[in-house]
Amino acid sequence: MTLELTLQGADVLLPEGRLVPGAELSLAEGAIVADRAGRAVDLSGYLVLPGIIDLHGDGFERHLAPRRGAMKQMDEGVIAAEAELAANGITTAVLAQFHSWEGGLRAPDYADQVFAAITAVRDRVVTDILPQLRFETHMLDDYAGLPQRIAAAGVGYVVFNDHLPHDRLAVGKKPPRLVGQALKAGRNPEVHWQMLQDMHARSDEVPAALDAICAELGTMGVRLGSHDDQNAAMRTEWRDRGVRISEFPETLEAAEAARAGGDHIILGSPNVVRGGSHKGNVSAVELIAMGLCDAIASDYHYPSPRRAALMLARSGLLDLAGAWDLVSKGPAEVLGRDDRGELAPGKRADVVILEKDSQRVAATLSGGRVSYMSGDIAARFLG
Structure with a gap:
């Protein structure tokens, strides 16, 4: 099942080399979408990267x-x-x-x-x-x-x-x-x-x-x-x-x-x-x-x-x-x-989420589906 979510509060690496603090990234039907989608997930303290x-x-x-x-x-x-x-x-x-x-x-x-x-x-x-x-x-x-x-x-x-x-x-x-x-x-x-x-x-x-x-x-x-x-x-x-x-x-x-x-x-x-x-x-x-x-x-x-x-x-x-x-x-x-390859609307929702301080992998999404998740971040996704 693909996720329908809007990730909020993280530092997000957007196209054209822009690392945007507190940016929103929305996912729906396995892709990145321009408009807000689904439930909001607070990812403050994390990096969101392609x-x-x-x-x-x-x-x-x-x-x-x-x-x-x-x-x-x-x-x-x-x-x-x-x-x-x-x-x-x-x-x-x-x-x-x-x-x-x-x-x-x-x-x-x-x-x-x-x-x-x-x-x-x-x-x-x-x-x-x-x-x-x-x-x-x-x-x-x-x-x-x-x-x-x-x-x-x-x-x-x-x-x-x-x-x-x-x-x-x-x-x-x-x-x-x-x-x-x-x-x-x-x-x-x-x-x-x-x-x-x-x-x-x-x-x-x-x-x-x-x-x-x-x-x-x-x-x-x-x-x-x-x-x-x-x-x-x-x-x-x-x-x-x-x-x-x-x-x-x-x-x-x-x-x-x-x-x-x-x-x-x-x-x-x-x-x-x-x-x-x-x-x-x-x-x-x-x-x-x-x-x-x-x-x-x-x-x-x-x-x-x-x-x-x-x-x-x-x-x-x-x-x-x-x-x-x-x-x-x-x-x-x-x-x-x-x-x-980049977090742009229309692209596959392929995302890796790193803990900002340790830079270890907290979660990985491929095509909008969770392939890996560990530690405290799970509670944020589960709400």
């Missing part, structure tokens, strides 16, 4: 498979993941699932199960959950069936990865942790090693295969992104294929090339919170300071988008409106969803 749109997160994996073989009902795992999403103010979540030679939780068959579970629970969750496929570029034998697989799963967003250790493979050296990786995938280590070598040996076939699959997915209306762009040349190659989203560029050069070409740039919010990349890549804070960011995503940690935006505002690098745009309006534009 719901967080998370463009890329794989933190759901621990809910779907907390231990090997422990979770047999995958739909219950998606529901558990939604609870964490909502508790962190996320109202639209892109679940990034691998289709990878790495096997295990990243295997193609496992991806099919994840997407089936997302579909199965769609009517039982409040958060808008969207599937993303992360496809390993050197899985050449899987290209032929990929469009059909994507269509059947209702996937509208595909990102291309290449996690093969090419430097080591080129000189015949086994990568570290090969045995553990093989066993995790359920393979004999020697079979796994040969598979890596075989994929690397076919690297010359990959560019043409990518040209063809990107063209086909583009005609299907699938949104396309590349992961971990390393330099300008790599970003240009992807753009030429119609891949216009750069996820987590690893260098300043790659990010500048994305901006120069008009591509969207997504950075990781844990990088912002940590003050740098855990892999030694370019700092997300530095890229944001240079205007080389359209959105920040959770990556592997769902609390980080909220924390990152608030840290950017506290630091003075951006004002609150500019910082919050990176987790709301900016991601909505990347997704092409003009029905959300």
Whole structure:
């Protein structure tokens, strides 16, 4: 059931960067409306902000498979993941699932199960959950069936990865942790090693295969992104294929090339919170300071988008409106969803309510429905 309410007394982040103390925000039929609606709720002492749109997160994996073989009902795992999403103010979540030679939780068959579970629970969750496929570029034998697989799963967003250790493979050296990786995938280590070598040996076939699959997915209306762009040349190659989203560029050069070409740039919010990349890549804070960011995503940690935006505002690098745009309006534009991302009449009633002093999440509404509520604020809503 959607709420019909008028929120009063809070500091509300309205469009055009206006943080208005004591503003009114009315909700009806799942949307923000211009006129007062329903019962008034006093939210003095709170901040009311647009719901967080998370463009890329794989933190759901621990809910779907907390231990090997422990979770047999995958739909219950998606529901558990939604609870964490909502508790962190996320109202639209892109679940990034691998289709990878790495096997295990990243295997193609496992991806099919994840997407089936997302579909199965769609009517039982409040958060808008969207599937993303992360496809390993050197899985050449899987290209032929990929469009059909994507269509059947209702996937509208595909990102291309290449996690093969090419430097080591080129000189015949086994990568570290090969045995553990093989066993995790359920393979004999020697079979796994040969598979890596075989994929690397076919690297010359990959560019043409990518040209063809990107063209086909583009005609299907699938949104396309590349992961971990390393330099300008790599970003240009992807753009030429119609891949216009750069996820987590690893260098300043790659990010500048994305901006120069008009591509969207997504950075990781844990990088912002940590003050740098855990892999030694370019700092997300530095890229944001240079205007080389359209959105920040959770990556592997769902609390980080909220924390990152608030840290950017506290630091003075951006004002609150500019910082919050990176987790709301900016991601909505990347997704092409003009029905959300800001608290304007006609938009979805996607709202996160923070305690003003502690800035913890007190409540989350997605499409005008409560997905999370905790503490004293419940009494105000219940009247």
